[in-house]
Amino acid sequence: xxxxxxxxxxxxxxxxxxxxxxxxxxxxxxxxxxxxxxxxxxxxxxxxxxxxxxxxxxxxxxxxxxxxxxxxxxxxxxxxxxxxxxxxxxxxxxxxxxxxxxxxxxxxxxxxxxxxxxxxxxxxxxxxxxxxxxxxxxxxxxxxxxxxxxxxxxxxxxxxxxxxxxxxxxxxxxxxxxxxxxxxxxxxxxxxxxxxxxxxxxxxxxxxxxxxxxxxxxxxxxxxxxxxxxxxxxxxxxxxxxxxxxxxxxxxxxxxxxxxxxxxxxxxxxxxxxxxxxxxxxxxxxxxxxxxxxxxxxxxxxxxxxxxxxxxxxxxxxxxxxxxxxxxxxxxxxxxxxxxxxxxxxxxxxxxxxxxxxxxxxxxxxxxxxxx
Ligand SMILES: *[C@@H]1O[C@H](CO)[C@@H](O)[C@H](O)[C@H]1NC(C)=O
Ligand SMILES: *[C@@H]1O[C@H](CO)[C@@H](O)[C@H](O)[C@H]1NC(C)=O
Ligand SMILES: *[C@@H]1O[C@H](CO)[C@@H](O)[C@H](O)[C@H]1NC(C)=O
Numbered sequence: 001x002x003x004x005x006x007x008x009x010x011x012x013x014x015x016x017x018x019x020x021x022x023x024x025x026x027x028x029x030x031x032x033x034x035x036x037x038x039x040x041x042x043x044x045x046x047x048x049x050x051x052x053x054x055x056x057x058x059x060x061x062x063x064x065x066x067x068x069x070x071x072x073x074x075x076x077x078x079x080x081x082x083x084x085x086x087x088x089x090x091x092x093x094x095x096x097x098x099x100x101x102x103x104x105x106x107x108x109x110x111x112x113x114x115x116x117x118x119x120x121x122x123x124x125x126x127x128x129x130x131x132x133x134x135x136x137x138x139x140x141x142x143x144x145x146x147x148x149x150x151x152x153x154x155x156x157x158x159x160x161x162x163x164x165x166x167x168x169x170x171x172x173x174x175x176x177x178x179x180x181x182x183x184x185x186x187x188x189x190x191x192x193x194x195x196x197x198x199x200x201x202x203x204x205x206x207x208x209x210x211x212x213x214x215x216x217x218x219x220x221x222x223x224x225x226x227x228x229x230x231x232x233x234x235x236x237x238x239x240x241x242x243x244x245x246x247x248x249x250x251x252x253x254x255x256x257x258x259x260x261x262x263x264x265x266x267x268x269x270x271x272x273x274x275x276x277x278x279x280x281x282x283x284x285x286x287x288x289x290x291x292x293x294x295x296x297x298x299x300x301x302x303x304x305x306x307x308x309x310x311x312x313x314x315x316x317x318x319x320x321x322x323x324x325x326x327x328x329x330x331x332x333x334x335x336x337x338x339x340x341x342x343x344x345x346x347x348x349x350x351x352x353x354x355x356x357x358x359x360x361x362x363x364x365x366x367x368x369x370x371x372x
Contacts, residue, residue, distance in 0.1 A: 021051075021161040021162055021163055021164055022038045022039065022040065022161070022162045022163075022164050022185060023159065023160065023161055023162075024038055024150065024159075024160040024161075024162065025157070025158070025159055025160070026054075026150055026151050026152040026157060026158040026160065027152070027157050028152060028153055028154075028155055028156055028157045029151075029152075029153060030151055030152075030153030030154070031151055031153075032059075032061055032068040032149035032150065032151045033149060033150055033151060034066055034068075034147065034148075034149050035147070035148040035149060035150065035162065036066050036147055036148075038162070038185070039164075039166040039185035039186055039208070039209060040148055040162050040166060040185075041146065041147055041148070041166075041211060042062060042063075042116075042145045042146050042147055042148050043145075043146040043147070043211070044212075046115060046116060046117045047113055047114060047115035047116070047117075047129045048113065048114055048115075048148070048162075049111065049112070049113040049127045049129070049163065050111075050112060050113075050114075050160060050161065050162050050163075051109040051110065051111050051112075051160065051161040052077070052104070052109065052110060052112065052150075052158055052159070052160050052161075053104075053105065053106070053107070053108060053109045053110070053158065053159040053160075054078065054104050054106065054152050054156050054157065054158035054159070055082065055104065055106040055155070055156040055157075056078045056079065056080075056081055056082040056104060056154060056155075056156045057076065057077075057078060057079050057082075057152055057153055057154045057156050058076075058077040058078055058104060058150070058152055058156075058158050058160075059074060059075065059076050059077070059079075059150065059151045059152070059153075060074075060075045060077070060114065060148065060149075060150050061073065061074055061075075061091075061148065061149040061150070061151075062075070062114065062116055062121070062143075062145040062147075062148065063145070063146065063147040063148065063149060064143045064144045064145065064146055064147075065146065065147065066146070066147040068091065068149050071089075071090070071143045072090065072091070072143065072149075073087065073088065073089060073116070073121050073139075073143065073145070074087075074088040074089075074090065074091055074092075074093070075087055075088075075114060075121070075123055075135075076088070076095075077103055077104060077112060077123075078102070078103045078104030079154075082102050082103070082104050083100060083101075083102065084098055084099070084100045085098065085099040085100075085101075085103055085123070085134065085135060086098045086099075086135070087121050087123065087135050087136075087137040089139060089143075096137045097121075097135040097136055097137040098135070099123075099134040099135050101134070103125070103134075109159070109161060110125070111125065111126050111127045112124065112125055112126075113125075113126065113127060113128070113129050115129055115130070116142070116145045118142075119138055119139045119140065119141075119142035120136060120137070120138050120139075121135075121136070121137045121138075121139065122135070122136045123135040123136070164184055164185050166184060166185040166208065166212060167183045167184050167185075167208065167212065168183045168187075168189075168208035168209075168212050168213065168214055169183070169212075170183050170189065171189075171214065171218070173191065173218055173219055173220070173221070174221070175193060175194045175197045175221040175222075175223070176191045176192065176193055176194065176197075176204075176219050176221050177191065177192045177193075177194060178190075178191055179191060179192050182208070183208055184208065185208060186207060186208065186209070187207065187208045188205055188206065188207045188208075189205070189206050189207075189208075189214070190204060190205050191204045191205070191206075191219050192204065193219070193221035194221060196223060196224055196244055196269070197221040197222060197223055197224060198221065198222060198224050198271075199219060199220070199221055199222075200220045200221065200222035201217065201219075201220045202216065202217040202218045202219040202220045203215070203216030203217055203218075203219055204219050223243065223244075224244060224269070224270070224271040225242040225243055225244065225267065225271060226242045226243075226244075226246070226248075226267035226268075226271055226272060226273050227242070227271075227272075227273075228240070228242060229248050229250075229273070231250075233253065234252065234253055234256045234279075234280035234281070234282070235250040235251060235252050235253055235256065235263075235278055235280045236250065236251055236253055237249070237250050238250065238251050241267070242267060243267060244267050244268070244269050244271070245266065245267060246266070246267045247264055247265065247266050247267070248264070248265050248267075248273065249263065249264050250263045250264075250278050251263065252278075252280035253280065255282060255283050256280035256281060256282055256283065257280060257281060257283050258278060258279075258280055259279045259280060259281045259301075260276070260278075260279045260301075261275070261276040261277050261278035261279045262274075262275030262276055262277075262278055263278045
């Protein structure tokens, strides 16, 4: 319920706040308050309406420059104790047009308008220009009217209301989005870079000021991209697309082989390359002997090494000799072992033959003819 009420209040108040007049207070000090600080300028206008609540002496200056020491028309409303109004061509100069009636109120806002066209300075009551004129003066050598200032004094302070009609033209920029637009006086328009773009220069928040210009600089949103990568001694960049989603491809230079990092990397959405910078190391022996495997990472390389190790390990239980032993199969082949046996037994046997054979005839005679 509460949320609902707040929402209604905000909804109702917001347009009113934005449409509300610009209020300015002046003290009893005879000091001009520049309306340019409240976004109000005369340049580009030929008349202006305003409301004022004061006991007496509401002064409005139509200035050529934003400085009350420079040429200006001074319009006194309700001066001399709210008895007389007057138009002057400078501060405290003689009155050139007067009106001797009570025009101000201490308790209620009174509406007035001022116009300055073709050297005619005209002042009237109400909010309809050229109606209820009460003072008019033609200046043969008119000042340019570019700025306003107001003041009160002579034991009177003042409350002023000016219509908030200062608007800047809403501007759109490439690759930006308007988040919120307030184009009226001191209104701020907020921009956002489109996705995939970042603010390269300028401002994403701009405020509308009195001369109907925006504060700051136009936002320049630039496409997010990855930093350019250059070739090095150890690798060369073959292809490079620095846009988001693009790839960079490196190849190791001659006599260098890929050791770690990534030869192919992708540009991520935050404008940085994924993976790691490739490391290509100089080969100690000709690279062709090592072979260019083109591994993408050190873990891939490790995996491949493990695999190779497994493949190269001699499985003892699969050698031919293992099978021979296990199956007790006859091996007719001339092996070193059988040669050894042959030679060893052969020598022993032949020695025995040579020693024993000459004695055999004697042994034979002993058996046949008895002892000698
Ligand atoms: C400006 O703001 C108004 C009110 O919020 C909205 O309706 C309008 O579409 C906005 N204009 C742009 C160009 O964003
Ligand atoms: C390296 O990465 C690319 C792209 O992901 C892939 O096509 C290639 O097969 C990889 N190389 C190896 C050796 O795994
Ligand atoms: C050899 O031995 C290994 C482990 O002892 C065993 O896993 C494998 O199956 C054996 N191979 C043969 C051919 O017997």
